[in-house]
Amino acid sequence: xxxxxLYIEDNEQNLYLITFLLKSRGHExxxxxxxEEGIALAGxxxxxxxxLDIQLPGMDGYEIARQLRxxxxxxxxxxxxxxxxxxxxxxxxxxxxxxxxxxxxxxNPETFVSQVEAHLNAGDVR
Amino acid sequence: xxxxxxxxxxxxxxxxxxxxLIAFGLALAQMAVQYVSVSxxxxxxxxxxxxxxxxxxxxxxxxLDKSSLQGLARGIRQNEIATGIQIETVDGRVLLADxxxxxxxxxxxxxxxxxxxxxxxxxxxxxxxxxxxxxxxLRIYSSPFVVWQRIRSSLFMSLLSFxxxxxxxxxxxxxxxxxxxxxxxxxxxxxxxxxxSQRLDQTVNRIEYPYRDExxxxxxxxxxxxxxxxxxxxxxxxxxxxxxxxxxxxxADLQEAKERAEAADRIKSAFLxxxxxxxxxxxxxxxxxxxxxxxxxxxxxxxxxxxxLGMVRDSSVHLLELINDVLDISKIEAGQLEVASESFDxxxxxxxxxxxxxxxAAKKGLALELEMDPGVGDITSDRRRVEQVLLNLAGNxxxxxxxxxxxxxxxxxxxxxxxEVRDTGIGIRAEDLPALFTPFxxxxxxxxxxxxxxxxxxxxxxxxxELMGGRIWAESAPGKGSTFIFMxxxxx
Numbered sequence: 001x002x003x004x005x006l007y008i009e010d011n012e013q014n015l016y017l018i019t020f021l022l023k024s025r026g027h028e029x030x031x032x033x034x035x036e037e038g039i040a041l042a043g044x045x046x047x048x049x050x051x052l053d054i055q056l057p058g059m060d061g062y063e064i065a066r067q068l069r070x071x072x073x074x075x076x077x078x079x080x081x082x083x084x085x086x087x088x089x090x091x092x093x094x095x096x097x098x099x100x101x102x103x104x105x106x107x108n109p110e111t112f113v114s115q116v117e118a119h120l121n122a123g124d125v126r
Numbered sequence: 127x128x129x130x131x132x133x134x135x136x137x138x139x140x141x142x143x144x145x146x147l148i149a150f151g152l153a154l155a156q157m158a159v160q161y162v163s164v165s166x167x168x169x170x171x172x173x174x175x176x177x178x179x180x181x182x183x184x185x186x187x188x189x190l191d192k193s194s195l196q197g198l199a200r201g202i203r204q205n206e207i208a209t210g211i212q213i214e215t216v217d218g219r220v221l222l223a224d225x226x227x228x229x230x231x232x233x234x235x236x237x238x239x240x241x242x243x244x245x246x247x248x249x250x251x252x253x254x255x256x257x258x259x260x261x262x263x264l265r266i267y268s269s270p271f272v273v274w275q276r277i278r279s280s281l282f283m284s285l286l287s288f289x290x291x292x293x294x295x296x297x298x299x300x301x302x303x304x305x306x307x308x309x310x311x312x313x314x315x316x317x318x319x320x321x322x323s324q325r326l327d328q329t330v331n332r333i334e335y336p337y338r339d340e341x342x343x344x345x346x347x348x349x350x351x352x353x354x355x356x357x358x359x360x361x362x363x364x365x366x367x368x369x370x371x372x373x374x375x376x377x378a379d380l381q382e383a384k385e386r387a388e389a390a391d392r393i394k395s396a397f398l399x400x401x402x403x404x405x406x407x408x409x410x411x412x413x414x415x416x417x418x419x420x421x422x423x424x425x426x427x428x429x430x431x432x433x434x435l436g437m438v439r440d441s442s443v444h445l446l447e448l449i450n451d452v453l454d455i456s457k458i459e460a461g462q463l464e465v466a467s468e469s470f471d472x473x474x475x476x477x478x479x480x481x482x483x484x485x486x487a488a489k490k491g492l493a494l495e496l497e498m499d500p501g502v503g504d505i506t507s508d509r510r511r512v513e514q515v516l517l518n519l520a521g522n523x524x525x526x527x528x529x530x531x532x533x534x535x536x537x538x539x540x541x542x543x544x545x546e547v548r549d550t551g552i553g554i555r556a557e558d559l560p561a562l563f564t565p566f567x568x569x570x571x572x573x574x575x576x577x578x579x580x581x582x583x584x585x586x587x588x589x590x591x592e593l594m595g596g597r598i599w600a601e602s603a604p605g606k607g608s609t610f611i612f613m614x615x616x617x618x
Contacts, residue, residue: 011407017414024423055403084406106410106446109417 003120004028006047008038008064009082010056018051018082018107025113035059039067042074049120050074054083054094062097069098078119082107134308138300149292153285157277160284164276165243168268171207172245176266183213184249187221187261199224202266210242210267213249216260226269243268310335314345321352326359395460402453409449412442451582455565458589465508465593472505472512472543473498476536479516487524493531494524501538506617511590515598518583519547519610526608527551541616542596548609554602562600563588587612 005022009015010033019029030045032038035056042050050068054061061081068074081094084105091102101119103112179202186194199211199222210225228242246265250258317333324330330352335345416439418424420432427435457463480496487494516534523532530550537544554562565585591598595615602608 013411014407014414017411017418020418020423021414024418084403084410105406106413106442109414109421112414 002026002028003048004030004045005049005051005116006030006032006038006042006045007051008032008035008056008061009051009053010034011053014053014105017109018112021109021113022116025117035061035064035067038064039071042068042077043071046073047077049116050077050079051116052079052081052099054081054090062093065094065097065099080116080119133311134300134304137303137307138296141299142296145292145296146289149288150285153281153288156284156288157281160277160280161273164273168207168272168276169243169245171205172243172266172268173247175202175205175208176245176247176264180247180249180264181252183264184251184261187213187215187249188251192222195222196224207268207272208266209269209272212265212267213262214265215262221262225267227265227267241270243270243273310337310341314341314348318348326355327363329356391460394456395462398453398456402449405449406446409442409446413439413446416442451586454586455582455589458586458593463589463593465511465590467506468509469504469506470509472502472536475509475513475516476534476545479513479520480534482517483520483524486521487532490524490527491529492524492527494520495531495533496536497533498536499538502536502543505543505614507594507614508590511594512614515587515590515612516545516547518587519612522583523547523549523551523608523610530607539613542613543616544611544613546609546611548607550607553604553606554600554608555604559600559602563598 005027007015007018007022007029009018009031015031015033019031022029030041030047032041035058038050038052052061052064056064059067061083065079065081068077068079078100079098080101080103081099082103082105083090083094094102101115103115179198183195183198186198195213199213202208202211203225208225210227211222212220212224212227213222214220226242228244244265244267246263248260249262249264251261252258314333314335317331321330332349333345335342416435419427420435420439454463476496476498480494484494520532520534527549528551532550533546533548535546535548537546563584565582588598591612591614596613598610598612600608600610
């Protein structure tokens with residue numbers, strides 16, 4: 001079932017890669033290259049899921065997650081962090097900022113879409 | 127502390143009884159001398175009295191004129207020194223006794239009168255023809271009371287004068303002692319009290335004492351000792367200051383070194399985080415796009431393209447493992463690695479690892495077997511880390527085994543689980559076993575770098591197992607395969 005996914009990421013190659021993977025499984029992908037852009041886009045289009053890079057110039061992923069959670073319209077939307085931060089406490093920090101999931105980079109291209117879809121289905125249950 | 131009692135007062139007080147005693151002694155001696163001289167005077171008076179009255183008394187005795195005798199006796203008694211009088215005949219008959227007359231020697235009561243002075247003179251009657259004839263004896267007595275009467279007044283005078291003299295001398299003495307001894311001692315005592323209000327490392331005035339006596343020696347010794355004390359305390363202070371400076375500078379050095387080390391550690395951690403992130407971002411693209419191509423999402427691939435892209439994928443996965451290992455070991459070294467404590471089914475983890483490595487084993491034609499005791503189930507530990515260790519050990523076993531099989535055996539060992547990973551590979555020499563778990567030590571198997579890997583895997587396994595409260599070791603012999611065993615507590 002096709003769903004709309006917002007992906008906030010500043011790295012062009014990663015943006016292309018993940019957009020390609022998601023689209024190849026039939027999902028719609030909206031791209032944002034910064035926190036501000038992503039928050040504005042999320043407010044307008046109300047996606048089914050938001051994928052979020054953590055290391056972004058300016059506003060970082062934790063801050064974006066916190067801002068997104070302030071918008072009552074986006075309350076039920078799962079936010080999944082996709083990050084190459086892998087130090088102690090990174091996952092906890094992401095969850096504390098309001099993320100629902102955490103996928104470490106580099107992604108496994110064979111399982112990535114299923115991992116994302118798992119959060120979509122969890123969102124349906126909710 | 128300064129005492130209230132003065133040395134002089136104590137000296138004077140102790141001397142006072144002696145002064146009194148001496149005064150009394152001198153008074154008594156004076157009295158004795160007076161007594162003797164008065165006694166002698168009385169005796170001679172008695173003698174002259176006898177001589178004076180002898181002739182008339184002899185006349186009366188001769189004439190046996192009693193009334194005349196009594197008159198004479200009264201006359202004699204008029205003299206104050208004559209307290210008793212007795213006139214006897216030659217044959218001892220008492221013609222007259224008047225006043226206090228002691229009984230004859232040997233009679234009772236004679237002792238009482240032993241102190242009485244007496245003078246006896248024979249009475250001679252001289253006839254007109256000049257014949258002398260003894261007619262009797264005249265005894266005149268003088269009682270001790272007479273002597274006492276005489277010396278009494280002078281005795282009190284002399285006693286008083288001696289007491290006054292003694293008191294005067296005592297006063298003079300005490301004033302002298304006070305002014306000489308007490309003043310000097312007090313001066314010294316005050317100087318010492320002045321010292322005591324000063325710190326020991328301050329210079330103080332010497333105590334001045336002009337005389338070369340015992341006190342002078344004492345003062346000299348005090349001055350000397352105070353000076354030595356001052357010098358010692360000064361030296362000690364200097365020594366202490368030096369020590370303090372040394373300690374302070376060393377503490378500062380250590381603090382600086384510690385701060386440098388901590389800063390270096392922080393830089394290292396930050397560097398590793400950054401490097402890890404920076405390496406993973408391009409790796410993400412490589413692995414991701416390779417995966418997309420290999421999955422045929424872009425279009426069909428021919429076999430050669432699949433083979434080469436597979437190699438790209440394997441290499442990038444290996445590179446990822448290297449990055450992860452380096453990151454892990456540096457986190458462990460920095461004490462930053464934390465292990466979770468979650469309940470999970472160990473059987474799931476074991477099956478997952480076997481599934482994951484199944485293809486790899488199959489490619490080499492190795493059998494990968496899993497055996498689990500019925501008692502093995504949920505444990506509380508760090509699932510991800512346990513799986514990491516299992517993957518590493520089983521992966522190694524497959525890597526170092528050319529033919530045969532790799533077996534994972536999980537046993538229930540009471541409060542612990544025992545996991546054995548057994549292979550039929552090249553084995554390890556006994557001398558190489560201890561170095562197995564140290565970082566960057568891939569054993570030189572004679573086939574150097576045939577087996578790729580960081581050499582970090584086992585040392586990471588060891589640290590992780592230990593962090594989770596377990597232990598790990600290996601048993602092996604060359605050509606006989608190896609067994610890696612770890613014990614892990616079921617609960618934490």
